[in-house]
Amino acid sequence: MNRIQFFVRLFSGGKTLVVQADSTDSVEVIHEKISLMTGIPTSVQRLIYQGKQLQVDQTISDCGINMESNLQLVGRLRSTKYSHAWKLMNELSSLIWGFCKSEFCLIQNDKDHLENVLIQILIMIPHDIDEASEYLEIFISSSVPAALVMLYTSSYLDNKIVADKCIRQIINSFDSESLTPMYSTYAIILEFCKSLREAGIEDDLYIFCRSSLRDIIDLVGIARCEADTKKFISLQDVLPFVREIAVKLHHNLNLTMGSTPLSLSCSLVHDFAAFMFPVRNAIWFQVPFGSTITFPLMENDTDDAEYYRESIKCLYCSFRGLLEATLSSLGLLETRLGLKEEVEDVQVVQWWSLYLTLLKELNNISKLYTGMENVFWQKMRQVKASLCFLVVKFATKLEDYGWLFEHKEVLSFEGRRHLAIMMLPEVIDGGGLYSMFIDRSQLLESSFEYIITATRKNLHGCLFIKFKHEEATGPGVLREWFLLVCQAMFNPQNALFVACPNDRRRFFPNSASKVKPLHLDYFWFSGRMIALTLTHKIQIGIVFDRTFYLQLAGQDITLEDVRDADPPFYKSCKEILEMDPEMLDGDNLGLRFICDVESLGSKKEIELCPNGKDTIVDSKNRDEYINLLIEHYFVTSVADQVACFANGFADVTITSEHQPFFRCLNLEELDLMLDGSGNDISVEDWKAHTDYSGYNKSDCQISWFWKIVECMSVEQRNVLLFFWTSIKFLPPDGFAGLGSRLKIHKSSAPSDHLPTSQTCFYSLRFPPYKSESIMQDRLHMITQEHIGCSFGSS
Structure with a gap:
């Protein structure tokens, strides 16, 4: 073997390497030696000697390389229309690798030249997605990312700073989604992350690169398919x-x-x-x-x-x-x-x-x-x-937080209510104002016209209500309007909803509602109104039957769920299920898979299944028969009404869906948000949200008043609250949910006069009574029209 020494000049006028090798070594071995000396990957190296490119399987002697020969190392050019890009990439790579192996710190001219080349490369990235992808592949293949990381590991602080700046500049240039394909961007940032991690670096630059990779994953949703x-x-x-x-x-x-x-x-x-x-x-x-x-x-x-x-x-x-x-x-x-x-x-x-x-x-x-x-x-x-x-x-x-709906039992009512309220729009004071001028004589009809024609933006803003020929406005009037409209909607005389026989507060859709013109539009209106009452935290004293709630929540209805909606039907079905099998199998009841449907005064038979008229109900299929009856009477017969109500409700929510709201709550919790009856009123909370005009807190009349209120029953306090504010029940969060403070004014009327209220301003006026007993008698007169019991002793 003949040991020789030759020189390799790095691309673009860089340093000259002194290489020692055996004449029988292959060109591939020389590439590996150069890679060890410079860090330049063998895949991007191309050796030129006497104007010819050396092939990796040739030996040094085959190429005619002698002692003291001069070779040129250039970047490997691939077949591409971006030859200028390859040239710039190789120049940048050559500069960086040269700096990495130099024994001195970068001077300002070197820094400027490196940054200028990098800027040229970045501004050349095409806007076309396919072309940009090919361009970025060139960037990765040029080994620029690995070279910059090598420079970042330099012992010279200035070199490290330059590399840090270049890497951040490259990554930040990929911020625009329209500029480059995200998958190629991902590959480049991944290359920086891997190189930094392999170098044992976990500093701010590595965290920046890793977070940038995270942002790309979030943006494009990698691995979705x-x-x-x-x-x-x-x-x-x-x-x-x-x-x-x-x-x-x-x-x-x-x-x-x-x-x-x-x-x-x-x-x-x-x-x-x-x-x-x-x-x-x-x-x-x-x-x-x-x-x-x-x-x-x-x-x-x-x-x-x-x-x-x-x-x-x-x-x-x-x-x-x-x-x-x-x-x-x-x-x-x-x-x-x-x-x-x-x-x-x-x-x-x-x-x-x-x-x-x-x-x-x-x-x-x-x-x-x-x-x-x-x-x-x-x-x-x-x-x-x-x-x-x-x-x-x-x-x-x-x-x-939708994942919490799967097991809502892990949250308390407070947590579930918070999630439900998040689905409703937040009423912001000072936002858009939607004004409605309502005729009390046509309350439901005029309210229907305003609500059904309102945009979602209108309903997400503030509502302003003024009754015709009345001066009062404000939160009290708004709450009164909500209460009156909802009472009218659920009034059985309007044929939209039916009250449960065992609980007249509970309602479900009326299957015969088509007797009312525009009945489906009214259900859409009703859905919007209920969503608005929940948005404004107004309790209306009306709740849903379980069959209605379960359909809104997208859940199945069982026989036990219809107990309150139709007690005779429930009793009849229970008897069939508990009947002696022999009696049922003997066809003693003459039951078939059919049911009677009354429509506009006439009756007709509906088959519950194919060939239902000829299918006898026996002990083996009675469960199926009962389930089909329930499906027909409580689901199929009101499917259009429930769908319109649900669509109206969803139209007000910020999710444009209704099921998540009802799935989030139990029926009893929805009751508390819609009804609120039976909830005691905290007198301390009442005091904390009351102001005085003409009275001081220390006045004897104020002390008497609160002493009398403390002795009232729950029902009596609700009556007094309604007289004072037109609010039948407090919101779940108490007086804080009213949106305005209450006031007690000193009246100029004689002391034998009754207190008066100005509900639009939540104001109560009463004279300076001379004794506690007189005040108690006057307050008793206000409430006795509503409840048949007197106040407790003072």
């Missing part, structure tokens, strides 16, 4: 991020349980959710389990399952570890901060809200593994108080 998953994303690329983030997040949660509480890292939590998304979806779409995954995997699982074994294990271990750490942290934080205390510190607010993001993602992961979803919800029941606290305090975006 099976085809994109294998074509675009490799689990081996993403798993290292998942593993490192899960470890850091677990450590972060453990720190919050220490003696000094630390806030959860917002970046870590959001990165965790983003990187888990493609891994979770890739497993879900690609692994042919057919359902959930049984862990640990069996030895005879398919090759695909084996390929994803590491992903499956990583996801499972991350889920179990983070779930336990999260629950422990929540338990300690609950004890430390106390759920009843107001959390004022902004940092604490941000910290607590991150738990909801983390729990949402853990819930998503639990769906992949057999039995783990049950484990997750069992754990959630253990921290029910904390979970409810988090939802009430921090839940703002409804789409982030």
Whole structure:
């Protein structure tokens, strides 16, 4: 073997390398030597000697290379119409690799030249998606990302700063979705992340690159479909991020349980959710389990399952570890901060809200593994108080909390009501004003015209009500209008709804409502009105029958659910189900799979199933018969009415759907929001929301008044409240939900006069009574028309 020495001049006028090799070494070996010396990948190297490109399978002697020969190293040009782009990429790569191996710090001219070349490259990116994708592939192949990371590891601070600036500039240039294809952008940022991580760097630049990769994943929804998953994303690329983030997040949660509480890292939590998304979806779409995954995997699982074994294990271990750490942290934080205390510190607010993001993602992961979803919800029941606290305090975006509807029992009524209210528009003072001038003599008809023609924007603003020929306006009049219109809507004489025989407050749609012209439009109007009463937190003393509620919630109706709506029907069905089988099988009742339907005074038979007239009801099919009867009488016969009501309701909500609202609440909780009857009024809350004009708090008349109110029954207080404000029942959040304070004015009338009210301003006027007994008698006269009992002794 003949040992020789020759020179290799780097591309674009860079440094000259001294290379020693054997004459029998191949050109491929020379490429590898150059790569070790410069860090330039062999895939982008092209050696030129005496005007000819050297082939990798040639030896040095075959090429005629002698001692002290001079070779030129240039970038490998591929067949592409972007030859200028390749030239700039190679020039940039050459500059960077030259700086990486130099023994001195970059001078200003070098920095300027490098940045100018980079700017030229970035402004050349085509706007066409396909062309931009090819252009960015050139960028990756040129090894520029790896070269910049190598420069970033320089011992010279100035070199490090330049590399940091260039990498951030490249990534920030991909912000515009219309400028470049997101998949190619993802590949470039991934290359930076991998190179930085392989270099053992986890500083601000690495976190910036990782967060940028997260933003790309969020933007394009990587791995949403099976085809994109294998074509675009490799689990081996993403798993290292998942593993490192899960470890850091677990450590972060453990720190919050220490003696000094630390806030959860917002970046870590959001990165965790983003990187888990493609891994979770890739497993879900690609692994042919057919359902959930049984862990640990069996030895005879398919090759695909084996390929994803590491992903499956990583996801499972991350889920179990983070779930336990999260629950422990929540338990300690609950004890430390106390759920009843107001959390004022902004940092604490941000910290607590991150738990909801983390729990949402853990819930998503639990769906992949057999039995783990049950484990997750069992754990959630253990921290029910904390979970409810988090939802009430921090839940703002409804789409982030839909996962809680699946198991609403893990929340208290307060938490469920908060989620439900989030689906309703917020009435903001000073917003758009929708004015309605209502004729009391045609209350329902005139209100119908205003509400049915209003836009969603109108109804999401403030409502202004003025009755014709009346001066009063304000919140009291608005509440009175709501109460009167809803009472008219549900008045059985208007044929829209039917009251339950056993509870006249409960209503369900009338199957014979078509006797009323425009009856379906009126159901649409009714849906809008109920949504508006809930939006304005006005209780109307009317509630839904269970059959009506269940249909709105998208749930099935059973026989027990119709007990209140139709007691005779319920009793008859129970008798059929409990009847002796022999009697039923003997056709003693003569029952067939048919039912009678009355329409506009005439009756006709409806078959409940094909050939129902000839199908005898017996002990074997009686359950099916009862279910079909229930389906017909309580679902099919009112399907159009319920659908129109639901569409009207959804038209007011911000979700444009009705089912999530009704699914979120139990019927009894919806009752409290619509009715409120039976709720006692807090006298202390009443006092706290009352102002005085002409009186002082210390005046004897004021002391007498509150003493008398404290001795009233629940019903008496509701009557007094209605006289004072035109509000029959308080909103769930008490007097704070009225939107305006109450007032007590001193009247100039003689002391033997009754108190008077000005409900539009929530004002009560009474004279300066000379004794407590006189005041008690006057208040008694106000309420005795409504209730047949007197006040308790003073």
